[in-house]
Amino acid sequence: MKVVIMGCSRVGAQLAAMMDAEGHKVTIMDIDPFSFKKLPSTFNGTALVGNGIDEESLKKAEIAEADVFVAVTQGDNRNVMACQIAKHIYNVPKVVCRIYDPIREEMYRGLGLRTVSPTKVVAKLLRDQIED
Amino acid sequence: MYIVIIGGGQVGYHLAKMLLNDGHEVLILEQDLSRCDILCEELGSVVVRGDGCEAATLESVGAGRADMLVAVTDEDARNLVSCQLAKHKFNVRRTIARVTNPNNENIFKILGVDVTVCSTRLILAHIEQELPSHPIIPLLKLKTGTLEVIEAKIPPDSKLIGKKLRAFSLPEGSAVLLVISKEKGPRIPTPDTVIEAEDEVVAITEAENEEAIRAMLTSR
Numbered sequence: 001m002k003v004v005i006m007g008c009s010r011v012g013a014q015l016a017a018m019m020d021a022e023g024h025k026v027t028i029m030d031i032d033p034f035s036f037k038k039l040p041s042t043f044n045g046t047a048l049v050g051n052g053i054d055e056e057s058l059k060k061a062e063i064a065e066a067d068v069f070v071a072v073t074q075g076d077n078r079n080v081m082a083c084q085i086a087k088h089i090y091n092v093p094k095v096v097c098r099i100y101d102p103i104r105e106e107m108y109r110g111l112g113l114r115t116v117s118p119t120k121v122v123a124k125l126l127r128d129q130i131e132d
Numbered sequence: 133m134y135i136v137i138i139g140g141g142q143v144g145y146h147l148a149k150m151l152l153n154d155g156h157e158v159l160i161l162e163q164d165l166s167r168c169d170i171l172c173e174e175l176g177s178v179v180v181r182g183d184g185c186e187a188a189t190l191e192s193v194g195a196g197r198a199d200m201l202v203a204v205t206d207e208d209a210r211n212l213v214s215c216q217l218a219k220h221k222f223n224v225r226r227t228i229a230r231v232t233n234p235n236n237e238n239i240f241k242i243l244g245v246d247v248t249v250c251s252t253r254l255i256l257a258h259i260e261q262e263l264p265s266h267p268i269i270p271l272l273k274l275k276t277g278t279l280e281v282i283e284a285k286i287p288p289d290s291k292l293i294g295k296k297l298r299a300f301s302l303p304e305g306s307a308v309l310l311v312i313s314k315e316k317g318p319r320i321p322t323p324d325t326v327i328e329a330e331d332e333v334v335a336i337t338e339a340e341n342e343e344a345i346r347a348m349l350t351s352r
Contacts, residue, residue: 053208053209053236054233054235055235055239056235075209076185076213077185077207077209077210077212077213078209080209080212080213080216081208081209081212081213084212084239084243085239088242088243089239089242101185101186101187103186103187103188104185104186104187104213104217107187107216107217107220107221110220111216111220
């Protein structure tokens, strides 16, 4: 699979390393080249400096050929916009979006995006730990 | 009408002022505290501090009864999300977004924003108009179809000067709408209108023919 990941945060870098190790073709984008230091030295994919809500950068990441697009920058709005561009303009078959705000997450899930809200997930995990 | 404005910068401020003058009910959502204070002082209590991309904030300002939401922050992604929330969560009938990256205009339309205004494109168009090296200026793209209205200045050494319009071989589907001469002012041309040096010509054409028109009007 060709996977494009936007945002080389800790999560982004970890996901990129995982998918790469599983043998997928990974391209990871970030506006800050320094962030690529988080990638392991074994990473075989492409690290690309660019903004995922800019069409030119998405083209450089060969978004049209991607099977999966994942947006994990710190900004909910940027993630949502990039994912919608990937889904509706470039018809990427699987688009996954991180949205911290649970209300926004619910709405965009309703609009057909695959969404993950770390706020909800982590709160639930913590609660489970407390109850355990 | 009740109009919610997202972003209290220069655009948001002047827009609110204008709408208030027209008698509309207006509310500005602005995140920056000191900016809120300034706006409150100037406009009165029509400012609420908050994030226009948060559903809870929009709810608290009664977005559900808003007739229109206008997002004019300087971040395209933010404006998009505000408009989409308004549309899908609060059923606001009309959403308008300011867009800074001209490439985003089309994307916003596909994603359901009713109207986009691209400040960058407008500024570029105005500057382009002043550049001597750009004899053709796109004035307006029609919303439906591929027609566009362009303006061209006839260079002083164009071989069209002194010729009648009927002698022009315009690409199919194009027409000259207006000839503006320095002395005679604007006139609606007939096939017998004679083109003079420095005339400005306003024409309608298929976007793909823009180059052909450029070549013809400015040929020397």
